[in-house]
Amino acid sequence: MTQPRPRRPLQLVLGTSAWLATAANVPLWTELSRLGLLERPGGWWLALAFAAAMGGTLVALLSLLAWRWTLKPALLLVLATAAAGAYFMQAYGVVIDAGMVRSALETDRGEAGALWTPALLLTFAVLAGTPAAWILWRPAAYAPVPQQALRNLGVAALGLLVAALVVFASFQPLASTMRNHKPLRYLLNPLNTLYAFGHVAAQPWRRDRTRIQSIGTDARLLDASGPPVLLVLVLGETGRSGNFGVNGYARDTTPELAAAGVASWRNAWSCGTSTAESVPCMFSHLGKEAFEARNNDHENLLDVLQRAGLAVLWLDNQSGCKGVCDRVASANTSHASHPTLCPQGECLDEVLLDGLDARLAALPAERSARGVVLVLHQMGSHGPDYAARSPTAFKRFLPECRSVQLQDCTRDQLRNAYDNSIAYTDHVLGTTIRWLKRRDDYAGAMVYVADHGESLGENNLYLHGMPYAIAPDVQKHVPWITWLSPAFEQRSGMTTECLRAHAAARVTHDHYFHSVLGLVQVGTADYRRPLDAYAGCASH
Template identity: 55%
Template sequence: MHAPESRRSARGQSGHVILPSRWSMRWRNPSQPGWHPQAVSAVLCLWMASVGNLALWQALHQLGSLQGTAGLRLALGLGLGIAALLGTLVSLLTLWAPRWLLKPVLTLLLLMAAFGSYFMQSYGIVIDATMLTNALQTDVREVTDLLHWRLALTVFGLAVVPAWWLWRLQVRYPQGFKARLKNALFLIAFIAVSVGATGIIFQNLAGLMRNHTQLRYLINPLNSVYAMGRLAKPSGNHAGPLQPLGEDAKLAAANSPSARPPLVVLVLGETARSGNFGLNGYTRNTTPLLQAQARNGLMVSYTNAWSCGTSTAASVPCMFSPLGREAYGARDTDTEGLLDVLQHAGLAVLWVDNQAGCKGVCDRVPSASTTGVPVPGFCDGNECFDAVMLHGLEQRIAALPAAARAKGVVVVLHQMGGHGPAYSHRSPAEFKKFGPECLSSALQECSQENITNAYDNTIVYTDFLLNSVVQWLQTQSGQWDTAMQYVADHGESLGENNIYLHGLPYAVAPDVQKHVPWITWLSPAFTQRSGITPACLQHNAAARISHDNFFHSVLGLLGVQTAVYRPALDLYRGCAAGA
């Protein structure tokens, strides 16, 4: 005896049995098996707009925007608007693209929503083009730091389960003119819902987005889609081949009677908060060695320095450019940078990296990476501590061209520094001065005190590193006139206002992500050579400076003359010989 036709189970081409329900039949044509692609899109878009946007709903709740009838109307309107916008994107795909792309694209959107939801909720970050660039440029160590069971659980619940449902689902793809017409009508419907839902709540929504611009970067996964579009867009902005810079550069005559060439080490710090340096007045003594150097009269710390961006990918290319933060963001073309100008001047340049690369600024100079070849005494498993950059440094310098070395050497040491969230991995056991530390990469599991302990221990180790650089430079004084400059690329949030890590858009980022340390050490021989003394520099140590000064100050410190040098941005010019 056969069951009635309406109660039979349908078997798809793959052999899977699909049991229809009354609810699903509403979305289907009884004469054809399977779901209509637009119905599938609508269900999953509603899923992503609602459950996938918990970070957005949480932020709106904290702002008090979801209270009462008006708050409910805002939530419903915004949720429908997000779902309809996602549906519009997928409808465009089903209208023009091959039908087999539907499931992969929806799966990709689900994964983007799941990963975005986890990181936005866990660390208080937002997703924009800069944050996506950071993600694309991360290395294995940084990825490992972020792995946690909470991440796996979030991705499983928000992406894997609905994707499993999607791939088991039988979807029918109508063909012909009528099918295209129906798809076009669905597209129009999605657009109409998006416009209508947004229009109903526009007044409240416009005020929220204007006063809290970070909210627009929480709309998931449209934020990731928009960021990908920004990165992929071949616009006229900084398009075309790399342009030369400072080809006229030359070295000024030195004042030093020793006639020794300069050896300057630029330590590029990573994720360092100026306010957590004891040298800058922090209540904890995180920098005892640097404070001793300052008491010797050879070091000065600028306490009011500000970064170009809130991430390595944004700050490093900007600070090695002559343009400054605002002009760099609006540039029409990409040019060579500081290290190229130093080479044009005839100096030998070396980049040593203990991080995830130089973001393009060292592409045309000799470079070395400390990752991949663990050095006994400096490395713990896959992690090499920053002091490894001094290992074999003399041999690396000796391998540089002799003619250039005779004019002077500039070495850049790129730190791992205090890069989170695994702060406890950044300092060896003997430098763990503050405890207990947060040992989890899911920072929300730890108290802010324990997070700060782990982070402050990275500053204690940075203090050791910088002092080690100074001591090493002192051993080179018979051959070189030596100096060191340390500047961090950006700061860090340690849980203040439930914000962690870094990378927020500059306009809304808290000061702790932008306020960075800037420290200069000059040997007596270099002081005699340049006329610059720490005592003179100390007079302006509290003046507001920024990464805009970095390019020009390094040129001024080394006496490099070029048309791209701007004296007004050189921190050291007022103290230089003949100033």
Template identity: 45%
Template sequence: MSTVVQGRSNAISAFTQALRQFAEFRPEMTVERLALLASAFFTVFCNVAFFRAAAATGALQGHWPTALSLVAMVGGLNLLLLCLLLNRWTAKPLLIVLLLVTSVAAHFMSRYTIYLDADMLRNILHTDGKESGELISPGVLPSLLSLGVLPSLLVWRVRLRHRTLRRAALVRAAWVVLAMLIAAGAALASFQNLSALMRNHRELRHLITPGNYLVSLARVLADDEVAKHRPRTPLGTHAHIAGRPAEARPRLLVLVVGETVRAQNWGLNGYARQTTPELSRIAPVNFSQVSSCGSATEVSVPCMFSPWGRANYDKDRIKHSESLLHVLEHAGVHTLWRDNQTGCKGVCDGLAFESFEHATLPKVCDAEGCLDEAMLQGLIGEVDRRPGDMVVVLHQLGNHGPSYYKRYPPHLRRFVPACETSELGDCSREQIVNAYDNAVLHTDEFLANTIRLLAAQTGRDTALIYVSDHGESLGENGLYLHGVPYAIAPDTQTRVPMVMWLSSGFAASRGIDIACLKREAKAPASHDNLFHSVLGLMQVSTSEYDPGLDLFRGCASR
């Protein structure tokens, strides 16, 4: 017993001594020296994802001078960044914030190969608390402690040396020049190899941290500031319904915008598993070769509701123009956006909008959110309040990761064992795919229930179009989730499912040959078709309509 007591006493004494030593640890240094140490720390310990991705290109294999030059170049750039940001008054608090944020960024970049470009930052900033909370799991703690908290404690204990303002400015200018010389000298030392690497793999720059998220954040904030003071450009203001008799039955089109469902796991596309059993019984028109406009919601949703699409993609033009829904409203077609996600991304600005983010509907909602079925409750009542033609958008939560296991009810837990944590690194790939496929089953059930609801309407001709906003990586080539820059995004993130269903009355009123449409559905299609196909289906005449992109045109007699 005395040995145990003595051991505890020694442990307490050692801990007390460590605390005393830490309290006495107050090194004095200049801001520039602190910046140098921090830049070395960021370069060596926080850029693992960048150096790993650079090595994976093969450009560094057998070229150790190039590898050393790359390390020195990144170190010089980090030093330059810190010399421009830090001063005597902001150095410690700002550096602590950078360490904490960078530790989390490094974790996700290393674990999921996430590229922190402007689009990804925009996704992160516009994600609600429930979704972002799913990403903060115990798995991030080791990185947060080792790369964030502990270095921050050391920074906090540093005493910064004071200088006169004139001398501080001269010394800082010299360090800025030094940092530029280090970065430029390192680049020139292996210019041919490094320039080829960065030119052929431009996406790598979005892995250099902390510069990647700081530059991207500045771009996003600048864009948002411009958007505040720039009105949307009107679109289709002279749109009108054409070619329909006055006595025609009103039409209801439900447009379901899916979330993170990829074509490769869609049962109707021939996937090895039957993930669309309900839709298979209904037999809608299935488009099997559809590409998305982007690899993330912030890009795809505004793009698919614009007339320009990916073929003529212009982010600023799309962001600052009215959308398909505004064109429909100009034509006298009522619109309603029902959302179980993070908003309509500007697509429905100024139009009817309902959010189910904080809904408390029994059976379909809990403290963590709602299943997509919540959007069907009260839907027909909302439609009945608006006589005439109407287009309703249902924006799903769908397969939003990484918590796939939360995206389906218990009775759809058919593929087991399923990954039941948001920390995908703790699950096997089989478990991840099982959870993901169960969530696809839920989208299948949701779409089937929506079609049945529409088929039961007797006062309107009804139709449904479903298309996912983007796909998802489930561990292929070390990639998870989505948001990889479009130029290098794999097919798993850019190939999406799309289905269409028309009531017999709707098909007859438009003269649409469903058999013809099913044949046409075998050809490649994309998000670019959505804008023009909806206008064609609803018989909206406007100069923005391109008949060559209307998927119904070749199979419609009127």
């Protein structure tokens, strides 16, 4: 076969940019059509304006990389990024921002492996493989460095000029569309992903991570009398408040929690819509707004509890603690070897309770005598493989969705699979409570709070991770459940009945830091009683 004649790099840049601005933006065109914008007068001009503005911007960016050793690798990388973005936006209705990119970077191999489907591979083959073959086969003729530099800068300027002229000529419809439909800005593929990666990469320059600022240096136990506290903080994953039976859900997904007599707050809200955002935020003393605007990192709730002399242990059955447990004892159970709880390499959440007495005994005795805080980080209801989150015995709602391509399942099948995961979480929490009852050498209590919620197909959205300002409530409305032993009630003067009387009060992750300190009676200048959700029911 005859080798094609070498072309200028500009042709590769133009061809790739045109492909990205059109074929790779199927999710954008789909959303514009769903909103009825393409059917309006001038609708196709609006789509053309979007494509031309994106194409000009991409030409400007890619032309700066039009060098012998960088152009083709850069084009292939951008094509792969665009293909991945197009698939996940189209398949799950997600959008791509810095939070989504951060979550993707922190996803472990097990979670990522569940997402590799034939549909994803097909999308890669079509959107990335087809133009990649053209790029690799087409040789490029590069000019001498000074001349190539001038060409690159000239093309970049021309691309920006085209994008600016298109925006100027179509300013009214473009501005109106973006103002009235803000999620569209997160669908501009692959500019959304490139911007998000840049935002995440720039964080070290915006925030000093070389120094962790201490907090709670004055932390102390306020009451050391009576039996020591044993507080289990269960950090739930992807919990929708509305799917918990104890919160009034029509299905009885939480019979064990109901039988245990828990208090459940039905108006609880998360700090973020992803684990990477919510977990560090909820364990922080700053609150959502200050946490997001911070210039440097701080110690967190676990550091303060440990500084007060308590024994602290983090057990993780997920993709890590997101830095929260860096300075306390921790262990990961997600790939433990257990014949029944880890049947296929990924462990069910009951593995967190396996050998818990031995783990407790291994903690420093002098600290355990003052009190213990155990954090159990669940796999919970992590999607899209909801069916894998519950064993056969807890599949009460059938038939369930067993595909990670959620759009292939009916809404009922999807809800069944998700509700089965909640039923299993109910069992894990019920088992935790029974274990606490057996530990009568401590005053036991359990607090379960989920990190964020989940979309199950409402408005064609799936999973989580939407930008908080535009995320639906189901991704932010989370369960907050408390169980107190009689010994804990006597020690604290707090009653479950009092907590139930406040079931409708609004609480958020901003309350978490201060509420846990209040529960274990740790005093520090960083504690804020107005943010202690339990303060109104405590005698101290």
